[in-house]
Each structure stands twice: as C-alpha cells, then as structure tokens.
Ligand SMILES: Nc1ncnc2c1ncn2[C@@H]1O[C@H](COP(=O)(O)OP(=O)(O)OP(=O)(O)O)[C@@H](O)[C@H]1O
C-alpha cells in the first residue's frame with residue numbers, strides 16, 4: 342500500500358480522503374497497483390532496487406512491457422500502475438484498452454480474485470481487500486472465456502449454477518427458466534451447450550452470472566471473437582440487465598462496443614487510466630470517419646500523404662513505421678474513390694486503402710500522441 346506514491350499519478354495518492362463517499366459509487370478504485378515478477382514489498386525496498394536501477398520505486402511506466410531493469414532477466418511488470426476508476430450506480434461503464442492494458446487484472450481485483458499491491462477499491466461501498474465476502478455477495482463476474490459446461494444443456498447449466506448458489510432444486514429450476522426466457526434461449530434450452538453458437542454460449546454465460554441478480558456485474562470482453570450478430574445479441578442482453586438496475590463494468594477492446602453500451606468510458610493503457618469521458622466526448626477527441634492508406638513501399642509515403650491531403654478535413658497523420666497515412670474525411674466514398682484513383686495513376690502500390698470509423702487505435706493515437714496501442718518499450722514519461 343505504500344510503494345505506489347511518488348510517481349506523479351494524478352489522483353494516485355488519494356488513499357483515505359474519498360473513503361467516506363465510496364458508497365455513493367458502484368465501483369471506486371484509487372491508485373490500484375498490481376505488479377508481477379520480482380518480490381512484492383521487499384522487492385521495492387531492496388532486491389528490486391538493483392534490478393530497477395535508477396528508475397526508483399516505480400520501475401514506473403514500464404506498464405505492460407515490463408522489461409525495465411531486468412539485468413538478470415527478472416523483470417517487474419506493472420499490470421496496474423496507479424489505476425483510478427469511478428463507476429456510477431445503475432450504469433454501464435466501459436473499460437477500454439488494448440491487449441495487456443490491465444483490464445482483466447482490474448476486474449479480478451475488483452472481484453476479489455486478486456489482491457492489489459497498492460491503492461484501494463470498493464464495490465458497493467465494501468472494500469475489496471478488507472471485506473471480500475461483502476463484495477462477493479454483491480457481484481457477478483463473467484470471465485474473458487465462457488465457463489459453460491458443454492456436456493450439459495443450457496437449462497442444466499443454469500440449474501447447476503443455481504444449485505451451486507444453494508437455491509434448492511425447485512428455485513434453481515424456476516430461476517433457470519426465467520433466465521432462459523430473458524436471454525432468448527428458450528428454443529435452445531434443452532440442447533447441449535456444446536452445440537451452441539458463440540453468441541448463445543456467451544448469453545448462457547451471462548445468464549449464469551445473473552442467477553442471484555448481482556448489483557454489480559463485471560463483464561470481461563463479453564463479445565471478443567463473436568460475429569456481429571452474436572455481438573448485438575449480447576449487447577441486447579446487457580441492456581436488459583441494466584434496465585433491471587444492475588451496474589455493469591464492461592471491458593472491451595472495441596470502441597464501438599463501449600460506445601453502444603456505456604454511458605461513460607475509461608481508457609486504460611499500461612495499467613493506468615489515460616482518459617475518462619462519455620462516448621461522445623471521447624469520439625469528439627478522435628473525430629469522425631477516417632480514410633487510411635497503407636503503402637507497400639515507405640518511399641511512397643510522401644505521395645500518399647499528398648493524395649490524402651487533397652480530400653482530408655485536416656492535416657493527415659502519418660505513422661512511418663506502419664507506412665500509414667490517415668486523415669478525417671467528410672465525403673467518405675468520394676474521398677476514397679479520389680485517393681484510390683490518384684494513387685493508381687501515380688503508380689503507388691498500396692497494401693490497403695479504406696474507410697474506418699474511429700477505433701481504439703484512433704483513440705490511442707490521439708491520447709498518446711502517436712504511440713499505437715500496447716506499444717512495447719518504456720512509457721514516454723519515463724524516458725529519462
Ligand atoms: N499472473 C500473471 N503473471 C504475470 N504477468 C501477468 C499476470 N497476469 C497479467 N499479467 C500481465 O499484466 C499485464 C496486464 O494483463 P491483463 O490480463 O490485465 O490485460 P488485459 O487488458 O486484460 O489484456 P487482454 O485484452 O489481452 O485480455 C500484461 O502485461 C500481462 O502479461
């Protein structure tokens with residue numbers, strides 16, 4: 342609890358003063374820190390000092406790359422590095438971030454499955470470290486990978502979970518029937534879950550986490566790997582839950598998903614919240630549709646920039662390493678046609694030309710000033 346200060350994390354040092362009003366929020370986390378590798382506690386004071394050299398207590402914004410120091414290959418990795426989160430009751434809150442950003446770690450700490458190394462967090466006013474039983478009584482959790490038993494039917498799966506929660510056979514059966522109905526699984530109720538599509542499986546998983554109607558539900562990437570239709574089925578289910586009064590913390594790698602469901606979004610990168618805004622606010626930062634060109638040969642980048650600039654709303658942005666140019670456009674199709682024609686006329690070979698809606702990449706490019714999501718290597722603020 343003491344090693345996480347002094348790294349200049351805004352809000353990261355507030356450890357006591359907001360404890361009084363934490364019950365106001367469904368979820369409140371301040372300065373959460375979780376490190377892997379090295380030895381917790383002692384490591385910061387002694388052993389790790391050698392490994393981390395002059396970077397001091399933090400080992401700092403190594404974040405998900407976690408390579409710093411490591412003279413003997415013993416890297417300390419900060420899965421969370423002073424993470425703040427505030428979720429209002431009765432809302433869907435999106436936690437948006439790339440692979441390795443710390444989303445699952447945050448959810449697991451909030452669900453009392455993992456102990457933080459620093460900071461504090463409360464769910465429904467109960468402290469995740471000191472009052473884990475209270476927290477558990479309030480939450481449901483659906484993990485990143487669906488926990489459905491394929492040998493059982495959908496109904497049997499739900500009845501089994503009901504029994505696990507000590508509902509008794511009759512109440513478990515009744516609750517299973519309600520949930521099958523609520524999640525649109527009545528027709529498939531008595532089929533083996535092994536035959537379910539990805540979307541059906543996810544919905545069954547969601548239903549299972551709702552057996553006891555938790556007041557806060559954590560959904561960890563509920564739609565990753567699903568086709569668009571299954572995805573929208575899951576979204577409908579989530580909306581249904583929230584209409585019933587549940588608060589949902591939803592992790593996702595898709596801006597579109599957070600946009601569709603969440604009233605507020607926290608963007609997480611390398612274990613820290615780098616933005617917290619409404620979807621509209623976030624999109625306003627990022628802009629509307631983008632035209633994107635990836636040239637085959639880096640030498641053609643200037644020509645591509647010129648072609649894109651002709652149709653762009655503003656200055657095109659380039660990512661040299663990816664041989665990519667992109668710019669906001671208004672006349673989407675006209676701009677695309679124009680650029681494709683120009684490039685072909687000039688004999689510029691391209692790997693890709695296309696229109697893109699604002700994506701997580703765009704959010705990151707904007708928020709981090711050019712660094713792509715999940716960048717390897719040290720965080721910029723630690724460069725010294
Ligand atoms: N048990 C562990 N041991 C060591 N490192 C871990 C462990 N769990 C997570 N990490 C590391 O912490 C960082 C954050 O991981 P986490 O799973 O929270 O990310 P995530 O945002 O959920 O990513 P994804 O989108 O891939 O699910 C990663 O660099 C990961 O490798």
Ligand SMILES: [Mg+2]
Nearest residue numbers: 444445446485
């Ligand atoms: Mg994850």
